[in-house]
Amino acid sequence: MGTRPLPLSFYRDRDAVQAARDLLGHALVTTIDGIRTAGFITETEAYMGVEDRASHAFGGRRTARNEMMYADGGVAYVYLCYGIHHLFNVVVHRREVPHAVLIRAIHPLDGQQAMLKRRGVKNLTTGGPGTLSQALGILTQHNGERLTGPRIRIEDHGFAVAPERIITGPRIGVEYAGDDALLPYRFRIAPSHLP
Numbered sequence: 001m002g003t004r005p006l007p008l009s010f011y012r013d014r015d016a017v018q019a020a021r022d023l024l025g026h027a028l029v030t031t032i033d034g035i036r037t038a039g040f041i042t043e044t045e046a047y048m049g050v051e052d053r054a055s056h057a058f059g060g061r062r063t064a065r066n067e068m069m070y071a072d073g074g075v076a077y078v079y080l081c082y083g084i085h086h087l088f089n090v091v092v093h094r095r096e097v098p099h100a101v102l103i104r105a106i107h108p109l110d111g112q113q114a115m116l117k118r119r120g121v122k123n124l125t126t127g128g129p130g131t132l133s134q135a136l137g138i139l140t141q142h143n144g145e146r147l148t149g150p151r152i153r154i155e156d157h158g159f160a161v162a163p164e165r166i167i168t169g170p171r172i173g174v175e176y177a178g179d180d181a182l183l184p185y186r187f188r189i190a191p192s193h194l195p
Contacts, residue, residue: 003027005153008146011073011092016046016099019073019092020187025161026154028088028106032137035114039106039126039136040159045171046185047089049098054177054185057098068144069098076152078133078143085130088138090147090154104172104186106132109157165190 047055056066077089093099115135
């Protein structure tokens with residue numbers, strides 16, 4: 001089984017919808033405070049930049065919080081939601097094209113005991129974007145981290161997800177986006193096909 005980090009070209013030659021599908025099955029790996037944790041990406045959402053009403057960059061909006069969305073693909077965009085949850089996004093596409101993919105869920109792979117400790121629970125769950133960030137130790141201070149390591153990286157472990165095993169539907173919690181809330185930009189691996 002290979003553990004190659006995805007090259008930066010992976011993030012820069014596709015838009016958020018394609019990347020959201022293609023990231024499924026890859027391993028999101030963190031090495032924070034010397035502790036390695038990892039999980040297969042099982043659920044994603046695409047945010048398509050200036051034309052997507054659900055995107056932080058809709059209409060070309062540019063703030064201190066979302067500035068990282070305008071970077072070259074291959075960096076982390078981490079922001080605080082409701083003042084509580086650190087949400088981890090993968091910036092894709094090229095500089096000045098603010099596409100991002102929210103990682104919504106992972107299937108634990110390594111470091112489960114560390115994940116339990118970080119979450120302060122006895123039963124590990126990593127469904128939900130705030131939950132997985134907490135389990136992996138990802139905080140807003142990691143905003144802008146390059147996704148080829150050393151602290152955060154996405155690796156190819158050779159797990160291929162067949163197209164028929166991907167469930168597509170509308171994104172969660174973006175009702176404010178009007179018709180764009182109905183776009184099929186959420187992608188999940190069917191539970192029966194998890195590694």
